[in-house]
Amino acid sequence: xxxxxxxxxxxxxxxxxxxxxxxxxxxxxxxxxxxxxxxxxxxxxxxxxxxxxxxxxxxxxxxxxxxxxxxxxxxxxxxxxxxxxxxxxxxxxxxxxxxxxxxxxxxxxxxxxxxxxxxxxxxxxxxxxxxxxxxxxxxxxxxxxxxxxxxxxxxxxxx
Amino acid sequence: xxxxxxxxxxxxxxxxxxxxxxxxxxxxxxxxxxxxxxxxxxxxxxxxxxxxxxxxxxxxxxxxxxxxxxxxxxxxxxxxxxxxxxxxxxxxxxxxxxxxxxxxxxxxxxxxxxxxxxxxxxxxxxxxxxxxxxxxxxxxxxxxxxxxxxxxxxxxxxx
DNA sequence: TAATCTGGTTTTAAAATGCAACCCTATTAG
DNA sequence: CTAATAGGGTTGCATTTTAAAACCAGATTA
Numbered sequence: 620x621x622x623x624x625x626x627x628x629x630x631x632x633x634x635x636x637x638x639x640x641x642x643x644x645x646x647x648x649x650x651x652x653x654x655x656x657x658x659x660x661x662x663x664x665x666x667x668x669x670x671x672x673x674x675x676x677x678x679x680x681x682x683x684x685x686x687x688x689x690x691x692x693x694x695x696x697x698x699x700x701x702x703x704x705x706x707x708x709x710x711x712x713x714x715x716x717x718x719x720x721x722x723x724x725x726x727x728x729x730x731x732x733x734x735x736x737x738x739x740x741x742x743x744x745x746x747x748x749x750x751x752x753x754x755x756x757x758x759x760x761x762x763x764x765x766x767x768x769x770x771x772x773x774x775x776x777x778x
Numbered sequence: 779x780x781x782x783x784x785x786x787x788x789x790x791x792x793x794x795x796x797x798x799x800x801x802x803x804x805x806x807x808x809x810x811x812x813x814x815x816x817x818x819x820x821x822x823x824x825x826x827x828x829x830x831x832x833x834x835x836x837x838x839x840x841x842x843x844x845x846x847x848x849x850x851x852x853x854x855x856x857x858x859x860x861x862x863x864x865x866x867x868x869x870x871x872x873x874x875x876x877x878x879x880x881x882x883x884x885x886x887x888x889x890x891x892x893x894x895x896x897x898x899x900x901x902x903x904x905x906x907x908x909x910x911x912x913x914x915x916x917x918x919x920x921x922x923x924x925x926x927x928x929x930x931x932x933x934x935x936x937x
Numbered sequence: 938t939a940a941t942c943t944g945g946t947t948t949t950a951a952a953a954t955g956c957a958a959c960c961c962t963a964t965t966a967g
Numbered sequence: 968c969t970a971a972t973a974g975g976g977t978t979g980c981a982t983t984t985t986a987a988a989a990c991c992a993g994a995t996t997a
Binding site (some may be wrong): 633636652719 | 782790890896
């Protein structure tokens with residue numbers, strides 16, 4: 620049988636992956652962040668099959684990550700632009716890029732150098748931080764269980 | 779034909795997605811961060827097919843996101859534990875969770891409450907920051923092109 | 938000795954993917 | 968005015984992946 624979906628999963632990570640967790644969607648979002656807006660440009664830059672690109676764009680529009688804008692200009696009639704929800708994927712995309720650059724660096728070319736437009740200086744590595752802005756590892760955090768405040772049972776859950 | 783792979787892509791995001799960008803891998807990593815280590819536990823918590831779990835665990839071990847440890851204890855003979863590379867996915871997983879909680883909140887239950895173990899206070903939203911620690915949007919950054927320092931040509935590239 | 942647990946592999950059917958070909962509208966070239 | 972071309976898709980088909988369930992084998996427990 621076919622791929623399982625997580626639409627109604629109690630885990631928000633699973634629900635997020637349901638919207639942008641397949642092979643192409645996040646790459647489409649990435650290129651949209653770099654300024655790509657037109658169907659043919661996505662297609663050529665990504666090397667994605669046209670029907671798959673159609674499907675991904677439609678799904679991203681359905682999920683309100685992109686919006687489809689009718690621009691009546693010569694030839695190119697539609698543009699796909701990021702919504703606020705889509706732009707909000709920025710930390711995820713950058714964190715993925717940094718992880719890839721760190722652990723699977725391209726042998727020949729250097730890592731992409733992203734900089735703050737205002738200062739011209741490089742951005743920081745994306746980290747999880749506490750209220751004071753100190754970076755935390757997975758071992759530095761705990762889940763404050765909801766039931767902790769009321770009743771202690773049924774701990775294990777997907778998510 | 780089958781799924782395209784990005785092993786040799788010049789884009790580090792594509793290479794990262796090649797390792798953890800499918801439907802299950804990141805959920806496996808997520809549960810590993812929550813403490814899951816044994817095959818059967820992953821299988822039950824995720825509701826994943828056993829053959830797919832086998833494949834994902836093997837791929838994650840191949841990519842050095844997990845390591846397979848032989849523990850000769852009663853019954854459970856292997857454990858899958860996160861490597862440093864795997865633990866380094868922490869910001870990505872948390873950013874995904876926060877994005878999911880923000881844009882697709884579960885109707886009934888509240889968002890997972892992650893806290894700093896030391897202070898007991900909630901963690902911050904994961905953001906991209908400049909050198910001073912100020913949060914940046916996608917519009918606040920630019921790519922310092924490598925060729926910018928030498929020669930200005932051939933701008934467009936996957937990644 | 939039988940039942941059970943762990944960690945798989947095999948089989949089978951349903952989806953997803955990639956490629957190429959086709960379609961329709963709007964623009965540009967001649 | 969007609970032909971060629973670009974944008975944005977849709978359709979058909981062969982190949983891969985996936986999911987589910989059945990099966991398997993070594994070690995432990997009953």
